[in-house]
Amino acid sequence: MITGEMGKNTKDLKDSEERYRRLSDATFESIFISDKGICLEQNLTAERMFGYSSEEAVGRLGTEWIIPEDRKTVINNILSNYEEPYEVTALRKDGTTFPCEIQGRTITENGRILRVTALRDISARKAAEKQLRDSERHHRLIFEHSPHGMLHFDKNGTIINCNKKFIELMGATKEELIGFNTGRQSNAKMKAALRHALAGETSEYEDFYTSITGNKTSYLRVVFNPVEKGKSPTEVIASLEDITERRKMEKALTKTESRFKIMAENTKDIIYRFSVQDKQFEYISPACLEITGFPPGNFYDNSQFFFDLIHPDWQKDMKRQWTGMAYGKMAPLVEYQIIDRYGQTKWLQQSNVPFYDDNGSPVTVEGIVRDVTELKEALEKVEEEREKAESASRAKSEFLANMSHEIRTPLNGIMGMLQLMDTERPVERQEKYINAAIQASRRLNNVLSDILDIARVEAGKLSLNHEEFCTAEAVKQVFELFEINSRHSGVNLELRLAPDLPRTLIGDASRMQQILTNIIGNALKFTNQGHVIVEVSLLPYSRPGEQSLLFSVEDTGIGIPENKIHTLFDSFTQASEGYTRQYQGAGLGLSICKRLCTLMRGNIAVDSTPGKTTTFFISIPFEIPEAEESTEEPKEPSPDMDSSLTTYRILVAEDEKVNRLYTKRFLRQLGFTVETVRNGHQALEKLLYEDFDLVLMDVQMPVMNGIEATKAIRMGEAGAHNKRIPIVAITAYAMQGDRDQFIEKGMDDYIAKPVEEEELKKVILKTLKVS
Secondary structure, eight states: OHHHHHHHHHHHHHHHHHHHHHHHHHSSSEEEEEETTEEEEEOHHHHHHHOOOHHHHTTSBGGGGBOHHHHHHHHHHHHTTOOSOEEEEEEOTTSOEEEEEEEEEEEEETTEEEEEEEEEEOHHHHHHHHHHHHHHHHHHHHHHHOSSEEEEEOTTSBEEEEOHHHHHHHTSOHHHHTTOBHHHHSOHHHHHHHHHHHTTOOEEEEEEEEOTTSSOEEEEEEEEEESSTTOSSOOEEEEEEEOHHHHHHHHHHHHHHHHHHHHHTTSSSEEEEEETTTTEEEEEOTHHHHHHSSOHHHHHHOTHHHHHHBOHHHHHHHHHHHHHHTTTOOOSEEEEEEEOTTSOEEEEEEEEEEEEOTTSOEEEEEEEEEEOHHHHHHHHHHHHHHHHHHHHHHHHHHHHHHHHHHHHHHHHHHHHHHHHHHHTOOOHHHHHHHHHHHHHHHHHHHHHHHHHHHHHHHHTOOOOOOEEEEHHHHHHHHHHHHHHHHHHHTOEEEEEEOTTOOSEEEEOHHHHHHHHHHHHHHHHHTOSSSEEEEEEEEOSOOOTTEEEEEEEEEEOSSOOOHHHHTTTTSTTOOSSOSTTOOSOOOSOHHHHHHHHHHHTTOEEEEEEETTTEEEEEEEEEEEOOOOOOOSSOOSSOOTTOOGGGTTOEEEEEOOSHHHHHHHHHHHHHHTOEEEEESSHHHHHHHHHHSOOSEEEEESSOSSSOHHHHHHHHHTTTTOGGGTTOOEEEEESOOSTTHHHHHHHTTOSEEEESSOOHHHHHHHHHHHHTOO
């Protein structure tokens, strides 16, 4: 019986201990039992919170769960049997820390004095407290430094706090303002507004206000916000804004609008304002009566009335314009036709200026409608006259061209027969006749060639060759044509070529030679003694990829009278006229030179002093050819080439020829395999079918710029395998912030022009991760 009772008590005790264990493990606190500071037991929460297993915890000093700086506090509280909660910093097994709250209690068990300690993680509470403190500090800063005057009323309408701006607006000290009861001591309008706010309703007040000191008057707008909305009474926060200047501007605007209305109602153009949301005219000036035949009232009553006036041919287009306006897409200037009240068709020109709200949606459209019927009719007449003139010019050019060909055919036969006769050893007198006839035929042939060139230019049928030529050789060929004649005439002919002339250029060398032939030939024809100097030099300013040459031909001939220079380049004109003309010619040579120069994007000018010197100046731009390069890889690396880089392929996207050539050469010297393209579109195509390790991308290019190309590559338009290919921007954009902008657009790095070779190499190696 006793044994059974003891067994029952033992079971109850075990059950009690198990319940205690479960309760202890289920708590959110870490619980430790220690004897003389040595841990005897910990609950499951402690194991999870600190990372020590029960086996590791037992036998350790309890202070090991606390950072060294707080251990003295814990020991003192244990020795003094302090049982109130206090805060320390706990230390986990992994070395991390967290704020915790400790509460300990001393108990006696079987004669032993033990310490039960509970630790709670208060990280969340500390974070919440910090957030609350930060929020309070933030609101205090907003209150104190607000650009508006801020003040705090108690439930009776007495000022209990205010900021610096409010003190400034009131023109008083803070001591004078605190304690002032606005609910009793203000004017009736402000009292009423404040009463509504004290009763829990937001209210506003706007009026002139004189400070309590009486030394400052302002026009204020005050908003009263209840602290507890809907509760009465409640404290109130008010914000004050000095809108004195705004009131002045509004008054000035009212005057301006009045003047505008006077102008609008007296102008001959229609001035209108159209509401997009209401689809109605808000204003239309009286000029609509003169232009459309209808008064403004018709347009106010029915907005569709305007569209009913539009000519049927323009109905569809104008409806599309006004429909698009609802989305902010209306054209800023449109022209269309209407049929007015009296059946007359008129041309109108309408300017449109949309105005948007804060969300970017169009609210109103304002503009001017002008009757341009007379202007259109005048332009049509001018166009008709221009077409007639062009037609006449084309007819003349075609006639000249046809006549030149028709005359040239028999002329060639005549010259051929004369030359045959000359080969049959005619008698001396006949030989003279034959040579004279041949010379006359040749002169006639030159005149016909000039006429044909003029006709081709005027008819727009003269095309230019685009071929590479040797610069000095092309000029020397012209010079050699006149060398023998100049020696016989006694005139010194001299050629001066600048030492820095490009070896080759691209353009129409034959047309350049034709211009020089005419100019040099004229110079020798009009020079009896002295010299003719032909000089070729470089112009300092040229477009990228081009080089302009300056040709000057100076002679010591008869010169050109000042009153003849302005007609010098006209067709069929010579400086000497009349029956006593000394020099032969049709007067076409200089006209052809002028037209050819214009066709080649060049220019021609003349400077002359009669009886002394005449100098012709001709400037012509030519393209600079890219240096010829072998498509094969070099058999042996150059001294600067790194053979380890030959496996890397780089694509250079650059539209400027010189930069493209330089970059390609430099990278090949380093050892890279390089391909080039001229725009972003070509880069996408190249990447799609060939493998590259890096792209050097110019930002500003035609067809598709570098930003657009990078975006397309990142979206997979050059193949999924190229989505993350390294892209380095090479650009003349070198302002602060540009690099971040390009990186944001998807590029990996950035180099500013002009490019330093070492920097380019460094960035490429870094991007490719090559050591």
